[in-house]
Amino acid sequence: MSEKITLSHGSGGRQAQALIRDHFAARFGMTGPMTDSALLAVPSSRIAFTTDSYVIDPLFFPGGNIGKLAVCGTVNDLAVSGAVPMYLSAAFIIEEGFEIDQLALIVSSMADEAEAAGVRIVTGDTKVVERGKCDRIFINTAGVGVLSEELMHISSGSSVREGDRLIINGPPGDHAVTILASRRNLSFDTPMRSDCASLNHLIRKVVERPSAVHFMRDLTRGGLAAVLNELAGMTRCGITVDESSVPVEEAVRGLCEILGFDPLTLASEGRVLIVAAADEADAIVERMHTDHQGRGTAIIGVITAGGDGRVILKSTTGGSRFLEMPSGQLLPRIC
Amino acid sequence: MKYVDEFRNRRHIAVLAELIAKEATRDYTFMEVCGGHTAAIHRFGIPSLLPPHVRLISGPGCPVCVTSARHIDALTALASGEDMTVALFGDLMRVPGTLMTPAEARAEGADVRLVLSAHEALELARLNPERKVVFSAIGFETTAPGTAVTVMQAYSEGIDNFFVLNAHKVMPPAMEVILREGTQIDGFICPGHVAVITGSAAFEFIPRKYGLACVVTGFEPTDILSAVMMLIRQVNRSRPSVEIQYRRAVSVAGNIKAQGYMNEVFEPADVEWRGLGVIPLSGLRLRDTYRHFDAAVFPVYLPESARPNGCICGDILRGVSRPPDCELFASLCTPDHPEGACMVSDEGSCNTWYKYHSHE
Numbered sequence: 001m002s003e004k005i006t007l008s009h010g011s012g013g014r015q016a017q018a019l020i021r022d023h024f025a026a027r028f029g030m031t032g033p034m035t036d037s038a039l040l041a042v043p044s045s046r047i048a049f050t051t052d053s054y055v056i057d058p059l060f061f062p063g064g065n066i067g068k069l070a071v072c073g074t075v076n077d078l079a080v081s082g083a084v085p086m087y088l089s090a091a092f093i094i095e096e097g098f099e100i101d102q103l104a105l106i107v108s109s110m111a112d113e114a115e116a117a118g119v120r121i122v123t124g125d126t127k128v129v130e131r132g133k134c135d136r137i138f139i140n141t142a143g144v145g146v147l148s149e150e151l152m153h154i155s156s157g158s159s160v161r162e163g164d165r166l167i168i169n170g171p172p173g174d175h176a177v178t179i180l181a182s183r184r185n186l187s188f189d190t191p192m193r194s195d196c197a198s199l200n201h202l203i204r205k206v207v208e209r210p211s212a213v214h215f216m217r218d219l220t221r222g223g224l225a226a227v228l229n230e231l232a233g234m235t236r237c238g239i240t241v242d243e244s245s246v247p248v249e250e251a252v253r254g255l256c257e258i259l260g261f262d263p264l265t266l267a268s269e270g271r272v273l274i275v276a277a278a279d280e281a282d283a284i285v286e287r288m289h290t291d292h293q294g295r296g297t298a299i300i301g302v303i304t305a306g307g308d309g310r311v312i313l314k315s316t317t318g319g320s321r322f323l324e325m326p327s328g329q330l331l332p333r334i335c
Numbered sequence: 336m337k338y339v340d341e342f343r344n345r346r347h348i349a350v351l352a353e354l355i356a357k358e359a360t361r362d363y364t365f366m367e368v369c370g371g372h373t374a375a376i377h378r379f380g381i382p383s384l385l386p387p388h389v390r391l392i393s394g395p396g397c398p399v400c401v402t403s404a405r406h407i408d409a410l411t412a413l414a415s416g417e418d419m420t421v422a423l424f425g426d427l428m429r430v431p432g433t434l435m436t437p438a439e440a441r442a443e444g445a446d447v448r449l450v451l452s453a454h455e456a457l458e459l460a461r462l463n464p465e466r467k468v469v470f471s472a473i474g475f476e477t478t479a480p481g482t483a484v485t486v487m488q489a490y491s492e493g494i495d496n497f498f499v500l501n502a503h504k505v506m507p508p509a510m511e512v513i514l515r516e517g518t519q520i521d522g523f524i525c526p527g528h529v530a531v532i533t534g535s536a537a538f539e540f541i542p543r544k545y546g547l548a549c550v551v552t553g554f555e556p557t558d559i560l561s562a563v564m565m566l567i568r569q570v571n572r573s574r575p576s577v578e579i580q581y582r583r584a585v586s587v588a589g590n591i592k593a594q595g596y597m598n599e600v601f602e603p604a605d606v607e608w609r610g611l612g613v614i615p616l617s618g619l620r621l622r623d624t625y626r627h628f629d630a631a632v633f634p635v636y637l638p639e640s641a642r643p644n645g646c647i648c649g650d651i652l653r654g655v656s657r658p659p660d661c662e663l664f665a666s667l668c669t670p671d672h673p674e675g676a677c678m679v680s681d682e683g684s685c686n687t688w689y690k691y692h693s694h695e
Contacts, residue, residue: 184451253339257339260374260681262378315378315379315380316343316345317343317345317348317379317380317384317556318345318348318349318380318384319379319380319381319383319384319556320380320383321377321378321380321383321691322690322691324689324690324691
């Protein structure tokens, strides 16, 4: 039987020290003395700082696991703000009885993903709670990135204007559908994989000409519909999306048809919406196509004047309707 | 996607819209009585493809919307029992009962589980023999056969901790009540999924007794537009009948096997519809052989029912009023904070209007 996490692993005593030394510090390349804070140098006076907690179920899914997700999610939050992600923290809340082998797999994925993204995990924490007090493992990561002056406008959308093009880097919803399918033991002819990925390298290519990019956000909970509505609300601009130009995986469409979901409201963990100046959009798309994470890039819509903060979807059928902010939890239809 | 894209072909849709515009020579009002149709009509922007004098209105076709507050009250009361588990379809989670929604009951510690089928609820009962599992059986002829088969399964396995809180309903009597109460329409877009089970024969009384047009149709834009055109032609020629547009799924006689299961397990009974009141023989009651699966065996305290002030869900379900006619609509009653049942489900008229139409 494999070794399990016990309460003493969170006690601060010998077992706790060993867990941190053997499983976290070693894997994250923390070689120096164990101090209370990581002391860091940043090459800029402007930093972006973010945090997120990860409680996903199942812990392991096609295309990733909670550890990879915890790195990608925070890296992406920094990257879409225009920042270059540099340092992450990682804090674990672990349920008594969790298998150390599983923990090692999760930590290993975090280390691999951090390396691929070019960020360092520099500080962390471990707490162990009694059986039943949390669901196996929860992870919090916080991240720091550096930001150049010329990209400060991106997260607020203050430069968005009429005629700007909307770009996404691939079909939305793969993550949500993969998780749903794993949870419900659904299978597909073509196996689904989560789109979970760090996007910071792709985004460096996007912001090569900083003034061309007016807004970016990753398409997490609430999906494209939520991000577009947030943007429209923030800028009071109108947004028109052409449904037929939004790429959607066949399996995602199929599941949505069966369960009554709208792919535009499904979460991704490796997709970003970019709003770019009209005359620069094609060049950005071309650069994105050269990146592994940008192969499915498409222009899906346009910013319009005087839409008063509403998002209009031109449906594949030729009709049009408002695309609303999704509400409540996703509910399967019953008849 | 095969079998979907063909029915969403933009060119075919444009041709149908043109034909409708040409043939629609007067005012027409047609009612759809299936929540799936309501959702599809608005999702695909069908009203924007129709001339203004061809109106589509929604009837009582969303099973969540017509489920009485008493059913929700009974569910939440049962769920709070020590050894009780309540299994329900996700749409019911946020439906307001008199005191609380099932989601609120769960937050207070009740064991409320989401399931996608009656079978899943039976599986919960098998896996948790120490708990009593109550399945909230709602829906029309579409979900009732599934409940019936599950109850038969539980019976043959001798499972004694599985129960059904039954709110199943059948559609034709509700359509008749709407006509008797004087809702002015020219015809029905008949429910496609219900008709897969019942067959189109279930609607024959409508042209015969009431002289109204009927077309059974599917859920894709070309299905719905074809049905509207067929309805218009029936009206124009004064030759009302029941036509099947949805031939790839629906026959005149329906699914005889499913009807057999329903008939084995259920018998017709009077039942309360939210907004419409009690409609004679519009519900399904467990027959004596299966009566011991009825969750009504558990005594529960039900609060005095109270309707939110100003909510006109009843009028909306009858097609007398439209969602924006309600003073609560989009102000006090929103998908995040639904007052009335029509705002809760994705297939509810108010929810659909809120999502897809202009509102302040």
